[in-house]
Amino acid sequence: MTAMDDRPLDGRALISELEGHLLIEAARAEGRTEAARFTRPLWWLTDTQRAEVETRYAEHHLARTRRSWEDTARRAAQLRVEYAAVYRSLRRRLFTGAVLVTAGVVVLVVSLAPR
Template sequence: MQPDKNDDHGLWRIEGYLMGHAEVERARSQARSFTDQLPWLTTAQREEVERVYVVERTAAAHAMFQRICERAAELRAEYTERYLRLKARCVAVTATGTFLLAGVGTLALRLR
């Protein structure tokens, strides 16, 4: 059974969701650690600081993930282009070598 490209896309979406969820949990944990260092905050202030921290942190993480995805697409395009040029060169060298070898073989047979 051949894997479907849509299956890969679905897996990437699930992975992205899980990474995003983990990042939110990490931000919440760090926000709690941060507010624990500020014992003079009221409960409402603590909750607000934690909320703002999580929002800012997840926005920054989202922007970072977006930049990584864009760079990955750029690299994929760049490497695909390089691969195609290398492949064309290899085919050209192989064809040239084959024709030269055939020419030398033909010339050797005629000179016999």
């Protein structure tokens, strides 16, 4: 139970949320590193200008990363639907084939049985 309400803790949800926070923080750190690398050769920038460029660059990097994650999640959902449809079709065909083979064996056994 949580201290805030009477709902039980969901371990999977908690782990997913923690993983999300860690991924976002890693993306932010990567953005800050890339921003510093980007501004390093821009020697003419003042410290204030450099900080502003780095902040904007890091924000842009995080937004681009988030869009990439969203696109990936959207495509994964599309693929899940497509593969589920293909899987159902293959199962149906396999079942139909099994029924036909079984019916063929039954007909063969009945026709070859002594009378």
